[in-house]
Amino acid sequence: MKTETLDQFLQNLTDKELSFFSKFRQKEFMPASQEKISEELRKRNLTKSKIVQLTHPQEVEDNEKCPRCGSNNFQQIKDNELRATKYGGYEVEVNSQKCRICSYNAHKDQALNWKVWFKQFFRKYSWTKLK
Ligand SMILES: [Zn+2]
Numbered sequence: 001m002k003t004e005t006l007d008q009f010l011q012n013l014t015d016k017e018l019s020f021f022s023k024f025r026q027k028e029f030m031p032a033s034q035e036k037i038s039e040e041l042r043k044r045n046l047t048k049s050k051i052v053q054l055t056h057p058q059e060v061e062d063n064e065k066c067p068r069c070g071s072n073n074f075q076q077i078k079d080n081e082l083r084a085t086k087y088g089g090y091e092v093e094v095n096s097q098k099c100r101i102c103s104y105n106a107h108k109d110q111a112l113n114w115k116v117w118f119k120q121f122f123r124k125y126s127w128t129k130l131k
Pocket residue numbers: 066067068069070071099100101102103104
């Protein structure tokens with residue numbers, strides 16, 4: 001969240017995205033920011049029960065979207081991994097995506113259902129670069 005303020009970010013979310021954001025990420029923020037999130041929820045009349053309804057687990061079929069919330073607002077994550085071979089080790093860069101709405105990383109986090117598990121197993125949520 002560098003180029004835009006939290007207010008702008010919140011205002012640009014759909015009701016569904018805002019609900020997911022609040023459910024999974026509100027606690028990460030400082031109290032003043034948490035209050036801003038609550039304020040935006042109030043403004044839109046998103047009550048607790050409405051949030052539960054909007055964030056009900058669903059299957060997202062679209063590979064370009066977050067399997068948990070269906071959004072496509074991602075942050076790129078880079079990790080280094082050491083691969084062992086017969087002749088020694090080499091380092092690779094493993095790239096994955098973390099959802100900015102609900103913070104789910106389909107490559108690293110626990111699979112949500114068997115379809116996600118399957119794609120995780122075949123490394124569909126990450127790509128590797130030699131260093
Ligand atoms: Zn998400």
